[in-house]
Amino acid sequence: MRDPTRVEVTGPLAPYAEGFRGELTRLGYGRDTTALQLWLMDHLSRWLEGRGLDGTGLTPGVVAAFVAERRAAGYAHHRCDRAMNPLLSYLRRQGVAAPSAVCEAELPSVERLLARYARYLVEERGLVKDTVERNVALVRPFLETRVAAGDGGLREMSAGDVTAFVLAVCRARPTATASRTMTALRSLLRFLHVEGLIGQSLVDAVPPVAAWKLAGVPRALDAGQVGALLASCDRDAVVGRRDLAILTVLVRLGLRAGEVAGLRLGDLDWRRGEVTVRGKGNRQECLPLPVDVGEALVAYLTDGRPAGAGREVFLQVRPPRGAMTRGAVTQLVARAARRAGLGTFFAHRLRHTAATGMLRGGGSLAEIGQVLRHRHALTTAIYAKVDLDALRPLARPWPAGAR
Known part of the structure; x- marks a missing residue:
């Protein structure tokens, strides 16, 4: 069994090692996982030091480069962005790592647009977190299709393009999912029009889903x-x-x-x-x-x-x-x-x-x-x-x- 107390973190992140160790314990991580996370912290700290950076330089681009280097070096553990979440979340709460929103410009164009759309839903529409995440997930395929076509993919979008996407995506989906997809797509099209990313409102191009309220009977347990x-x-x-x-x-x-x-x-x-x-x-x-x-x-x-x-x-x-x-x-x-x-x-x-x-x-x-x-x-x-x-x-x- 690995002993986390024997892991020594050096470099610019060393002052935060004990706090991170306590955080992992509080969250219920076992000794082995805690030790692996601390070794990851030490590796990242030494990697930053070798490039003349400190914790404030931990942008999404820098993290991606570090993870890619670990993968190329053949490390068996913590080879993806998700593995960095416990450490990065802790450093951000300490005000060390840069918040992800600050580095939005480094994200791919689709992710950048989805981040703007998510902020619009929260700040302008007042939607809760779960609804925002669901809407973003439902409209992601549509944006990926349009943005892949280049800058003209949105500017030159027509009502026919919207309808074609609806027919292609919703044909095999359950009625409830298709209805939620249409609602999310209308919301996205309003956002794109308000932001000036499309020249005209295409909300009316989204067809309604054939569904009848009160048509079914509630199914309950006895x-x-x-x-x-x-x-x-x-x-x-x-x-x-x-x-x-x-x-x-x-x-x-x-x-x-x-x-x-x-x-x-x-x-x-x-x-x-x-x-x-x-x-x-x-x-x-x-x-x-x-x-x-x-x-x-x-x-x-x-x-x-x-x-x-x-x-x-x-x-x-x-x-x-x-x-x-x-x-x-x-x-x-x-x-x-x-x-x-x-x-x-x-x-x-x-x-x-x-x-x-x-x-x-x-x-x-x-x-x-x-x-x-x-x-x-x-x-x-x-x-x-x-x-x-x-x-x-x-x-x-x-x-x-x-x-």
Whole structure:
């Protein structure tokens, strides 16, 4: 086993070695990984010193050159940009390495444009991080196609080009994904027009996706399936207690996956029995904290959640022990469903389950809309389809003798 205490960092980064060592320990990295990261820090520090640079010279271009040199020299570990993330993140928080935004000019042209688009979504449109990242991912193929054609790829773009991309990309995609892609593409085209990168607005060239609201029936779990889902979590293990707490929150409160990932310790008001939820559009609303949800949270927070690893409620088990992402919560639900023998479904199925459970318990559609924090009553109206008791008087009697 490698001993991180025996790794000595020399050069311009030496003053930050002890702090980085403590950071790795706090994030839950093992001794071997900590030692490898410190050796990487020493190599980078000596490499910078040999070129007359200090930590402030760590631009994306310099980091890329260092990683390429390690690859060419035949190093077995830390041969890609991603391997540098723990060290660079720490140095940036210390004000040593240059923030990536400062070095945007060094990025490839597509990445530069996507970075500008992401800033536009945050600063001008007020979108949250998850939505920004999703939009950027959805429009990346479109920009890569156009920018590859040179400067004229955007300037000379026509409505036909937009429509051709839509037909080529969305034909094989699920309806929901295709609809989100169209929304993101319209947003990008507005940005390009506002920035003067295209001469005319091409938003109207994006065709609508054939989809009908309220056409389907919400698919929910019954009580037995919910019990099997929760029972699939090993309460004697740290990850099991965390997963049980997340699944209980999803089933009982009907939160979205991103809302669960965004919960912070300060959002739990134990004295009042409330939880603050940060929903779509940066809205904050309070919901009551049921007893079973509180018990599952307490079991995880007191015996499972790593101490001193941030203010988010739910953390990753493997290092770095940062906050869980929306995608991680969704995949957690899928794994639990498969363990319980229920097939594969994702977090939104549990939101439907919460709404259906409230309806069967006597809740009105208006009350369900308040709990789910719907902006429009029409969004909640889809649950009227599963209220069989209310629908039964509307059914016409079956004709006598008909088969």
